[in-house]
Amino acid sequence: MPPNIPKDPLSGHPGHLSPEQQHILSKFRTELEEDSVFVPERHDDATLLRFLRARKFDLAKAKFMITSCEEWRKDFGVDQLIETFQFPEKNEVDKIYPQYYHKTDKDGRPIYVERLGQLDLRKLYTFTTAERLLKRFVLEYEKFLTERLPACSTVVGHRVETSCTILDLQNVGIAQFYQVKDHIAQATRIGQDRYPECMGKFYIINAPWIFSTVWMVIKPWLDEVTVNKISILGYNYKDTLLQQIPAENLPADLGGLCQCPGGCSLSDAGPWNEKNQGVIAQTASDAVVPA
Known part of the structure; x- marks a missing residue:
C-alpha cells in the first residue's frame, strides 16, 4: 500500500472488505454450509467476519474456531440457557x-x-x-x-x-x-x-x-x-x-x-x-x- 494512503481502520468489518477478504468470506460461508455447521439465524456476515478477523482471515483456522464454538454451544446448552x-x-x-x-x-x-x-x-x-x-x-x-x-x-x-x-x-x-x-x-x-x-x-x-x-x-x-x-x-x-x-x-x-x-x-x-x-x-x- 502506498505510504500516502492511510490504512482503513475498519478493514475486515462489514462494508470495509477488500476483494480478497470478500472472497474468503464467501468461501467461509460456503464451506460451513457444506459441512452443516452454518446456522443462518446466527451466522450473518458480521459474525463470520468476527471469527475471520480473530484468525487474521486464515480460512482453515477460522473454520476450526467456529466449528469448535458450535460444538461448545451444544455441550454447554447455550440455546436452552437462553430460553x-x-x-x-x-x-x-x-x-x-x-x-x-x-x-x-x-x-x-x-x-x-x-x-x-x-x-x-x-x-x-x-x-x-x-x-x-x-x-x-x-x-x-x-x-x-x-x-x-x-x-x-x-x-x-x-x-x-x-x-x-x-x-x-x-x-x-x-x-x-x-x-x-x-x-x-x-x-x-x-x-x-x-x-x-x-x-x-x-x-x-x-x-x-x-x-x-x-x-x-x-x-x-x-x-x-x-x-x-x-x-x-x-x-x-x-x-x-x-x-x-x-x-x-x-x-x-x-x-x-x-x-x-x-x-x-x-x-x-x-x-x-x-x-x-x-x-x-x-x-x-x-x-x-x-x-
Missing part, C-alpha cells in the same frame, strides 16, 4: 461481585464493569455456584450480541460490535485473586474462543503494586490482540476514563457523575433497556474508530 436460565440471586451476588452493563462510551459501545474488591468467594457460594456464575456470564454475552449491540447501533447510527470494559481491582490482594482465578480463566477462554472480537476498550483500574504478579498469571490466557487492547491504570485513572466515557454515563463511584436510583450496578441503564432508551453516549461525530 430457561434465571438468576434470582442477582441482587445478593451484586453486593459481593458486581458485574454489570451500564450506559455507553463516546463511541456508542456498551460499558461493562466488573469489580473484584468486594469479592468474598466463600460467602458468594452460599447463595450461588461457580457453574451458575458461568452460565450467567454466557447468557450476558448472548444478550450483549442480540440486544445490547443492536440497540447501541440504532442509537448512534453506525454498527457497534464491541464493548468498553472496566475491571476494578480496588482492594484486591493476591489471596483474593487466587480465589477467583479459575473462574476468571474460564470466562476469559469463553470470551476469546466463543465470542471473538467483542472487546473494544479494556481498562484495568486501581491496579495495586502486586498486580505485576497477577498479570504474570493472566497474560498467558490472552492472545496478542487482546493484550494490546488493555490499558493498565493505577489509582489516577479518572481522566483517562473520562476521555472515553461521558461523565454522565460513568458511575459516580468510578469518577463520573451518574447516580442511578438503586445503584448503577442494578439499573441496566442503556439504550437496550426500554426504561432507559434515552440514555445514550455523546459520540464524537467526526471520530472514525473500529467499533
Whole structure:
C-alpha cells in the first residue's frame, strides 16, 4: 500500500472488505454450509467476519474456531440457557461481585464493569455456584450480541460490535485473586474462543503494586490482540476514563457523575433497556474508530 494512503481502520468489518477478504468470506460461508455447521439465524456476515478477523482471515483456522464454538454451544446448552436460565440471586451476588452493563462510551459501545474488591468467594457460594456464575456470564454475552449491540447501533447510527470494559481491582490482594482465578480463566477462554472480537476498550483500574504478579498469571490466557487492547491504570485513572466515557454515563463511584436510583450496578441503564432508551453516549461525530 502506498505510504500516502492511510490504512482503513475498519478493514475486515462489514462494508470495509477488500476483494480478497470478500472472497474468503464467501468461501467461509460456503464451506460451513457444506459441512452443516452454518446456522443462518446466527451466522450473518458480521459474525463470520468476527471469527475471520480473530484468525487474521486464515480460512482453515477460522473454520476450526467456529466449528469448535458450535460444538461448545451444544455441550454447554447455550440455546436452552437462553430460553430457561434465571438468576434470582442477582441482587445478593451484586453486593459481593458486581458485574454489570451500564450506559455507553463516546463511541456508542456498551460499558461493562466488573469489580473484584468486594469479592468474598466463600460467602458468594452460599447463595450461588461457580457453574451458575458461568452460565450467567454466557447468557450476558448472548444478550450483549442480540440486544445490547443492536440497540447501541440504532442509537448512534453506525454498527457497534464491541464493548468498553472496566475491571476494578480496588482492594484486591493476591489471596483474593487466587480465589477467583479459575473462574476468571474460564470466562476469559469463553470470551476469546466463543465470542471473538467483542472487546473494544479494556481498562484495568486501581491496579495495586502486586498486580505485576497477577498479570504474570493472566497474560498467558490472552492472545496478542487482546493484550494490546488493555490499558493498565493505577489509582489516577479518572481522566483517562473520562476521555472515553461521558461523565454522565460513568458511575459516580468510578469518577463520573451518574447516580442511578438503586445503584448503577442494578439499573441496566442503556439504550437496550426500554426504561432507559434515552440514555445514550455523546459520540464524537467526526471520530472514525473500529467499533
